[in-house]
Each structure stands twice: as structure tokens, then as C-alpha cells.
Amino acid sequence: MMKREGAIAVALSVAILGSAAFIAAYATGGNRLYEGLGVAVAAAALCFAATGWAFWIIPHEQVVDAVDTYPCAPGDRAKMSSEVAEGMREITRSRALLALLAGALGSFACALIVPVRSLGLAPDSLLFHTRWRRGARVVRDDGSLVHADDLNVDGVMTVFPEGATADPQSVVTLVRVPESIPGTASGYMxxxxxCTHAGCPVALYRAQERELVCPCHQSAFDVLSNGAVVSGPADHALPRLPIEIGSDGVLRATGDFSEPVGPGFWERG
Structure with missing residues (x-):
């Protein structure tokens, strides 16, 4: 019996160490191998301990003892005293096992809860919005401002919101078409x-057709039709950024995109 209890105690101790190893690996940079080994060892040890507890600790037999006559014989008294003493020792060992069980379950629960901090912001703030805001000035990758006379007709430029040139969600292709086309800011769109297909950069522009093209899978978007899909596997239009030209001649956004950028995802609807 004591050997079996010892095996359960060792398993519970291993579970505690496995959970601690997972937490330590996560806290020191998140090595996936060590995290996986830690939580796997902890889970396996807990399973072994639970199985052993069910088969070795929990009694499965029913004992019926006849009521003794009193006074008991001296030999019976000695036997009873010995049984009571053994029962007290078992209770003490059970308390130690219960303490180990509580520690193992608690440490494993902590190991499962700790990664919650990696969930970050809700998808609503990450996928539905970019760094573009009303009044955000349009800049190049070096941070220089974009003015109304910087592009000729059918010219293109990669631009960003001021102060967010490193944000991949906010990258925009600026195109200039003839000013006579309605719905533009002096020809700027x-x-x-x-790309709304797989997230590749829409890096090509066909000036004659006035189409933006993704070189990855050849999705093409009509600049003059609010980014509508012309061909390719993309299933929805390229989001358009509303812009204007300020009194100082600098291009500015009048708000964020009206819809999420990039490929479709489950919350998009």
C-alpha cells in the first residue's frame, strides 16, 4: 500500500514540476518545445495519479463486522488499538497526498490560465480598424508629407498615416487619375x-486599365469602381480610404476605412 501511495506522490510531484516548467518556459520567452513538454508531462502525471488514486486509495470492498460482546478480551483490545494506530497513520499519509493533489491541480490550473495574457486585444480592435483617423496626414515611408502636386496622372505611391509607417494594416496605395473623374480628391484615390484574397501586397498598377493588381494570385481591382474585383480569386472589393486635400496642400484622411482591410475572416459577416 505504501509503495502505491509513494508512486502517486511521485506522480503528483512530477505534475507540479511539469506545470512549473511550462510557466517558466512561457515567462522566459515562450519556447514552444519546452512549453509543450512541460504541460504534456504535467497532464500525463495527473492522469497516472488519478488512475492510481481510483484503484489503490479509494476502498472498493464492504466490511461487515459483528458487534463484540463486552467487556472485550485483552487480546481483542490490543488488536483494536493496533488497528486504530494504523488507521491514524493512513490518515496522515492521506493528508499528505491530498496536499500534493491540491498543489498539482493548482499548478496545472495556473499553467492553463497563464497563456490567457497572450490573447491580446479583442479581434474587434485589431481586425476592424487601422491607424487612419480623420485628419491623419498622408506620408511616405520616410515620414515626409505628400502634397497635391507630388503625383502626375496615373502615378502611384505607397503611403502611410503620419506616425504609423511601421503598421502593416495601414499601408495604402495612392493613385492619381484625371481630376474630371467625380468622387476623387483632385484626382487622388x-x-x-x-489584397482581400490572401493578404499579399497589391503592388502593381495597370495605368491603361486603371486597375490595381496583386502579383501573388493575379487578383485585379478597378480603381474607378471603388476597388471592385475585376478578375482573380479575391471575393470582395479593395477597401478605399477617404481622403481630402487640406488648405496647406497636404493630403489627409477624412476617416478610417469603411470596412476591414485584408482577407475575409469569421467576424466579418
């Missing part, structure tokens, strides 16, 4: 540079 701006579209997300992230």
Missing part, C-alpha cells in the same frame, strides 16, 4: 495595399 487611396486604396488598402492588402
Amino acid at each position: 487611396a486604396y488598402s495595399r492588402i
Whole structure:
């Protein structure tokens, strides 16, 4: 019996160490191998301990003892005293096992809860919005401002919101078409540079057709039709950024994209 209890105690101790190893690996940079080994060892040890507890610790037999006559014989008294003493020792061992069980379950629960901090912001703030805001000035990758006379007709430029040139969600392709085309800011139109098919950069522009093209899978978007899909596997239009030209001649956004940029995802609807 004591050997079996010892095996359970060792398993519970291993579970505690496995959970601690997972937490330590996560806290020191998140090595996936060590994290996986830690939580796997902890889970396996807990399973072994639970199985052993069910078969070795929990009694499965029913004992019926006749009521003794009193006074008991001296030999019976000695036997009873010995049984009571053994029972007290078992209770003490059971308390130690219960303490180990509580520690193992508690440490494993902590190992499962700790990664919650990696969930980050809700998808609503990450996928539905970019760094573009009303009044955000349009800049190049070096941070220089974009003015109304910087592009000729059918010219293109990769631009960003001021102060967010490193944000991949906010990259925009600026295109200039003839000013006579309605719905433009002196001929300027701006579209997300992230393809709505697989997220590749829409890096090509066909000036004659006035189409933005993704070189990865050849999705093409009509600049003059609010980024509508012309061909290719993309299933929805390229989001357009509303822009204007300020009194100082600098291009500015009048708000964020009206819809999420990039490929479709489950919350998009």
C-alpha cells in the first residue's frame, strides 16, 4: 500500500514540476518545445495519479463486522488499538497526498490560465480598424508629407498615416487619375495595399486599365469602381480610404476605412 501511495506522490510531484516548467518556459520567452513538454508531462502525471488514486486509495470492498460482546478480551483490545494506530497513520499519509493533489491541480490550473495574457486585444480592435483617423496626414515611408502636386496622372505611391509607417494594416496605395473623374480628391484615390484574397501586397498598377493588381494570385481591382474585383480569386472589393486635400496642400484622411482591410475572416459577416 505504501509503495502505491509513494508512486502517486511521485506522480503528483512530477505534475507540479511539469506545470512549473511550462510557466517558466512561457515567462522566459515562450519556447514552444519546452512549453509543450512541460504541460504534456504535467497532464500525463495527473492522469497516472488519478488512475492510481481510483484503484489503490479509494476502498472498493464492504466490511461487515459483528458487534463484540463486552467487556472485550485483552487480546481483542490490543488488536483494536493496533488497528486504530494504523488507521491514524493512513490518515496522515492521506493528508499528505491530498496536499500534493491540491498543489498539482493548482499548478496545472495556473499553467492553463497563464497563456490567457497572450490573447491580446479583442479581434474587434485589431481586425476592424487601422491607424487612419480623420485628419491623419498622408506620408511616405520616410515620414515626409505628400502634397497635391507630388503625383502626375496615373502615378502611384505607397503611403502611410503620419506616425504609423511601421503598421502593416495601414499601408495604402495612392493613385492619381484625371481630376474630371467625380468622387476623387483632385484626382487622388487611396486604396488598402492588402489584397482581400490572401493578404499579399497589391503592388502593381495597370495605368491603361486603371486597375490595381496583386502579383501573388493575379487578383485585379478597378480603381474607378471603388476597388471592385475585376478578375482573380479575391471575393470582395479593395477597401478605399477617404481622403481630402487640406488648405496647406497636404493630403489627409477624412476617416478610417469603411470596412476591414485584408482577407475575409469569421467576424466579418
